[in-house]
Structure formats: C-alpha cells, structure tokens
C-alpha cells in the first residue's frame with residue numbers, strides 16, 4: 287500500500303542558499319543528523335551512497351538513484367528494493383521561493399510496494415521525527431550562512447562613507463605596486479571610469495579580499511613611469527593583458543592590445559593602488575558567480591550579494607548593463 291510521509295519548514299534564507307547546503311554532500315557530516323554520510327554526485331541518473339540514521343531506530347544503508355533535479359527547486363531520488371518482499375521509497379525535496387526572500391521546504395517520501403506497510407510503521411513514527419530534525423538542522427545551517435559576514439573588499443564600506451564622491455582628487459593619480467623599495471609606478475592623468483568590483487579569477491585582489499576593484503581609464507592617460515623593467519605580462523594570451531610587478535605580484539595595469547577588441551583604447555587599473563585619498567564610488571559588482579569557480583562556497587553567495595545590496599552596489603554576473611550594451615554595440619560597429 288502507498289504511504290506518504292510529509293514534512294515541511296519555512297527557512298529564512300533564499301532557495302539558492304538552502305539548495306547549496308543540500309547539494310553539498312561532502313559537508314553533510316557537519317550538520318546533517320539524518321544523513322550524516324552521503325557520497326556521490328547529485329546528477330540525474332547517478333547513484334549516491336551513504337547511510338540514514340533514524341533517531342531511536344535503525345541505521346539504514348542508502349543507495350538511491352537521482353531521478354529529478356531542478357536547481358534550487360527540486361531534488362528527488364528513489365530507492366527500489368525489488369522482489370516480493372520489496373518496496374520503493376521516493377524521497378523528494380521541493381523548495382518554493384516565498385515573496386519575502388524566504389524558502390518553503392517540503393521534505394516528503396512516498397513508500398510503495400509489497401512490503402511498504404512494514405516500512406511505513408517505522409517512518410510514520412520515529413522516521414517523521416528524524417525528518418523534522420533534518421529540516422530544523424537544514425534551516426539553522428542555511429540561516430547562519432545567509433546572515434554570515436563576508437569580507438568582500440575593503441572598498442565596499444569605504445564607498446558608503448565616500449558615496450558622494452566628494453573630496454579633492456589630484457590631477458595626476460599615481461599607482462604604486464607593493465614593493466617597499468623600487469616600486470613600480472604608473473601615472474594616470476585621465477579620469478577613473480566604471481569603477482567596479484570583479485569576481486573573476488584573473489584580476490588582482492588585495493590580501494583577504496574576495497573580489498578585486500577595477501576601474502577603466504583611457505589607455506593614453508596611463509603611463510608606467512618608474513621601474514618598467516620589473517613589469518611583465520601575467521598571461522599575454524588574455525584579451526586584457528594584466529601587467530604585474532614581478533617582485534610583489536601586484537597588477538599595476540591591464541592593457542588591451544587587440545585593436546578590434548571592445549575594450550581597445552582602454553586600460554584597467556586597481557583604484558586602491560592609487561595614492562589618492564578618495565577613490566570614486568563603486569558603480570557595480572560584476573562576475574560574482576565566478577567566485578564559485580574559484581572555490582568560494584555557493585552557500586555564501588546570498589551573504590555576498592546581500593552585503594553589496596546593503597552598500598548600494600548592484601550585482602551582476604557579467605559586466606553592468608551599461609558595459610554589456612557597449613560590448614553588444616561594438617560587435618555591430620566593428621562588423622560594419
């Protein structure tokens with residue numbers, strides 16, 4: 287006979303955060319009382335193996351097959367014990383986004399087959415309690431991550447206090463690498479434009495920062511004035527050739543050499559390296575999802591995006607709409 291175990295909870299974290307906790311099997315031992323061990327890849331058709339602990343009941347070996355995955359919305363797997371004494375158990379998690387940024391979680395399991403009645407006795411009692419304990423543990427984990435403090439970049443909060451952009455800026459900005467002696471210096475006579483945070487893996491970041499801060503200047507207004515002999519390309523194959531001090535590793539500027547490239551004529555610099563007291567406001571944060579490719583936990587992204595939003599910095603996973611429109615137009619212009 288068919289039985290459905292139903293449990294639910296509301297979590298004060300985004301579906302993406304809840305999902306990223308559930309989808310990170312390697313960290314289950316840190317928080318998951320129901321399935322302290324589950325190994326494998328959550329991809330449709332794959333089998334994951336581990337164990338389930340019913341509090342006050344038996345420990346059950348697990349080896350379900352993933353049957354349905356809709357990122358940040360639904361995770362479903364099935365265990366089938368074949369034969370006359372067999373049964374099937376289809377476990378599914380449905381994440382529903384709520385209007386206020388919270389998540390409604392359904393954690394249900396359908397038992398069916400010849401011996402489902404026997405299994406149901408256990409799951410209807412102790413099993414239900416353990417599923418509810420799982421929901422509570424997941425809620426605690428996700429809510430802690432959603433509200434965690436993250437060290438994004440020192441300029442994020444500096445920007446708040448300098449949001450008006452007021453303060454005297456010198457006519458020529460000087461960028462210095464981190465070398466105590468014989469520092470590389472770049473003189474910038476143009477305006478810093480499109481100042482933003484970048485989550486890509488290529489840009490230079492100060493120690494402890496999650497992202498870099500980058501601005502654009504007209505290429506003809508940025509000149510290396512001291513110790514050019516110490517400067518070398520980090521990766522000459524990139525469209526933006528980042529030039530670094532070979533001694534301290536700081537990127538003193540990023541050059542665009544290809545005359546057909548949409549950024550040709552522009553040079554990229556890191557404003558925090560300038561000797562000016564005030565740097566321009568941060569207009570946006572780009573390429574944030576790339577942080578995950580560099581090893582950041584997906585579960586911190588809500589905290590990252592939340593902190594930037596609080597600082598008044600819009601977040602994107604490419605450049606800002608303004609720059610994306612310029613790039614799209616460049617393609618049409620260059621092809622004419």
Ligand SMILES: [Zn+2]
Nearest residue numbers: 463465531534
């Ligand atoms: Zn240096």
Ligand SMILES: [Zn+2]
Nearest residue numbers: 484486488489
């Ligand atoms: Zn970047």
